[in-house]
Amino acid sequence: MGRLEGKVAIVTGAGSGFGAGISTAFAAEGCRVLVCDINEVGGKATAKTNPLLLSFHKMDVTKAVDWKATMDMAMQQFGKVDILVNNAGTSYRNKQTVEVTEEEFQKTFDVNVKGVYLGCNAWIPQAIDRKEGGVIINIASVGATRPRPGLVWYNASKGAVWNATKGLASEYGPHQIRVNSICPLVTGTGLFSHFTGMEDTPENRQKFIFNVPMGRIGEVDDVSSACVFMASSEAKFITGVNLEVDGGRCI
Numbered sequence: 001m002g003r004l005e006g007k008v009a010i011v012t013g014a015g016s017g018f019g020a021g022i023s024t025a026f027a028a029e030g031c032r033v034l035v036c037d038i039n040e041v042g043g044k045a046t047a048k049t050n051p052l053l054l055s056f057h058k059m060d061v062t063k064a065v066d067w068k069a070t071m072d073m074a075m076q077q078f079g080k081v082d083i084l085v086n087n088a089g090t091s092y093r094n095k096q097t098v099e100v101t102e103e104e105f106q107k108t109f110d111v112n113v114k115g116v117y118l119g120c121n122a123w124i125p126q127a128i129d130r131k132e133g134g135v136i137i138n139i140a141s142v143g144a145t146r147p148r149p150g151l152v153w154y155n156a157s158k159g160a161v162w163n164a165t166k167g168l169a170s171e172y173g174p175h176q177i178r179v180n181s182i183c184p185l186v187t188g189t190g191l192f193s194h195f196t197g198m199e200d201t202p203e204n205r206q207k208f209i210f211n212v213p214m215g216r217i218g219e220v221d222d223v224s225s226a227c228v229f230m231a232s233s234e235a236k237f238i239t240g241v242n243l244e245v246d247g248g249r250c251i
């Protein structure tokens, strides 16, 4: 029996990187997943890895109307949604903060913060109505608490997610809704070049391990395994936690 057998999840940004890994890891534990992404090609590719349990839904996390359609589709298809993973994220390319344009700032906050706000607003009412609790997992970042030069407003957006995770956990705990964040270290996903300002090559990855006690950058399954744990009943009394999955980088 899988650790998420009988559960239903929405995973955003599931057409690539962590979101794709989280979706396939959830399905491997018996969870049905609505694979959500603005990128149709990536989202469909994720869904194809397990057509029995994964189905793709195109949506933009920054649009309330898309969230309504997503919840409508999930309720119609599955009758409930136990787990919401707010994973979709974006960043401008690492650079001097005074060079970040207003458009880049706005997009970063729209996807990384407004997307989580809209997702929670869309998902929470049905979780309260069902009276069976539920789980929200937000993908934040090590930069939420240990920011470094060049990604100031990206890290600030993750700081907002870090803080909202605790606020949501305290507000919805009485409904048995657990809210936690995972804070990953830099990982070789689609965003690697934006975060580091370098191409994703084995040589460039080596440049980011000097301050990581465990001596490597992140891997997608470091994060997907942590998400399976957080979503499962093994974490049933854990809420309001921002879990660093970073080989010790934040120590």
Ligand SMILES: NC(=O)c1ccc[n+]([C@@H]2O[C@H](COP(=O)([O-])OP(=O)(O)OC[C@H]3O[C@@H](n4cnc5c(N)ncnc54)[C@H](O)[C@@H]3O)[C@@H](O)[C@H]2O)c1
Residues within 6 Å of the ligand: 012, 013, 014, 015, 016, 017, 018, 019, 036, 037, 038, 039, 042, 059, 060, 061, 062, 087, 088, 089, 090, 111, 139, 140, 141, 142, 183, 184, 185, 186, 187, 188, 189, 190, 191, 192, 195
């Ligand atoms: N990779 C890292 O080093 C790292 C480290 C810490 C945190 N994160 C966070 O992990 C999360 C996943 O990113 P990733 O590293 O897998 O990058 P990625 O680029 O591989 O995946 C991000 C996905 O989000 C989707 N997306 C972007 N804007 C969207 C929107 N408006 N609506 C719907 N989908 C949208 C993209 O199409 C893409 O498929 C992000 O929140 C990111 O900030 C990544």
